[in-house]
Amino acid sequence: MADPLGLMCVHAHPDDESISTGGVLARYADEGLRTAVVTCTGGELGEIVGPGMDVDAVRPRLAEVRRDELAAALGVLGAGAPRLLGYRDSGMVGTDGNSDPASFWRAPFDQAVGRLVAQLREFRPDVLVTYDAFGGYGHPDHVQNHRISLVAAEACAMPALYPEAGPAWRVRKLYFAAIPKTAILQATAELRRRGLPSPFGDAERVEDIPMGAADEEVTTTVDVVAWLARKQDAMRAHVSQISPDSFFLNVPEDLQQAAFGREWFIRQRSDVPAPVPEDDLFAGLR
Numbered sequence: 001m002a003d004p005l006g007l008m009c010v011h012a013h014p015d016d017e018s019i020s021t022g023g024v025l026a027r028y029a030d031e032g033l034r035t036a037v038v039t040c041t042g043g044e045l046g047e048i049v050g051p052g053m054d055v056d057a058v059r060p061r062l063a064e065v066r067r068d069e070l071a072a073a074l075g076v077l078g079a080g081a082p083r084l085l086g087y088r089d090s091g092m093v094g095t096d097g098n099s100d101p102a103s104f105w106r107a108p109f110d111q112a113v114g115r116l117v118a119q120l121r122e123f124r125p126d127v128l129v130t131y132d133a134f135g136g137y138g139h140p141d142h143v144q145n146h147r148i149s150l151v152a153a154e155a156c157a158m159p160a161l162y163p164e165a166g167p168a169w170r171v172r173k174l175y176f177a178a179i180p181k182t183a184i185l186q187a188t189a190e191l192r193r194r195g196l197p198s199p200f201g202d203a204e205r206v207e208d209i210p211m212g213a214a215d216e217e218v219t220t221t222v223d224v225v226a227w228l229a230r231k232q233d234a235m236r237a238h239v240s241q242i243s244p245d246s247f248f249l250n251v252p253e254d255l256q257q258a259a260f261g262r263e264w265f266i267r268q269r270s271d272v273p274a275p276v277p278e279d280d281l282f283a284g285l286r
């Protein structure tokens with residue numbers, strides 16, 4: 001019997017997988033599909049907010065701590081073991097981390113693509129998810145993830161490229177994870193109405209929202225309401241990064257479905273006919 005269909009999500013830092021694709025990872029694993037997460041950096045520069053954590057003691061071993069947190073989150077989501085590309089966190093744009101030679105931002109492009117091609121050829125996903133060209137919010141590691149994923153998704157299918165990385169494999173659908181600007185605006189308005197802070201600032205018009213995708217770009221909306229609790233458990237596993245009083249874990253219950261009950265994607269290409277809008281990353285494949 002052929003392998004079940006596979007989904008691979010490429011993320012920049014441990015925790016991104018749970019926040020942006022935790023719902024689809026849990027849902028498709030429950031449907032019996034194969035799921036995996038590649039994480040480009042160790043997240044060494046993340047702010048340490050875990051309750052009771054001694055920041056000075058944890059900082060030097062944060063990559064190790066976050067790797068364990070990632071393993072726990074992937075366990076919750078049923079997405080296998082961590083698959084790390086082995087680069088250092090580059091930090092927010094304009095910070096010293098951007099010039100660290102071991103950072104993902106400074107990685108030799110060809111080398112980084114090759115490492116991802118090896119992951120793709122080993123796991124053989126039918127569907128690959130990465131970020132858009134702005135990386136969702138402009139973080140250098142997210143932008144770099146977009147660049148290498150786009151190239152690796154194509155290079156993977158060419159046997160002459162990276163022959164040492166295993167037999168060629170064709171990814172059949174390629175997506176960018178996205179949040180539509182109007183969804184951000186609605187959440188912001190609703191939080192403001194309730195006197196709660198919004199992580200997206202206080203924009204009142206779509207034009208004022210610096211992140212997110214234009215609604216018309218979004219091709220694919222996946223319902224993950226039934227997997228909300230799992231998604232939250234996965235986020236909670238990132239103890240050092242997401243404090244119990246964080247926005248992500250404290251959205252009022254009646255707003256949770258609106259805030260996290262759907263995950264959105266921009267389809268970049270599909271080898272199979274599947275009309276858009278679609279409600280399934282595997283539409284046309286099964």
Ligand SMILES: [Zn+2]
Pocket residue numbers: 012013016139142
């Ligand atoms: Zn990130």
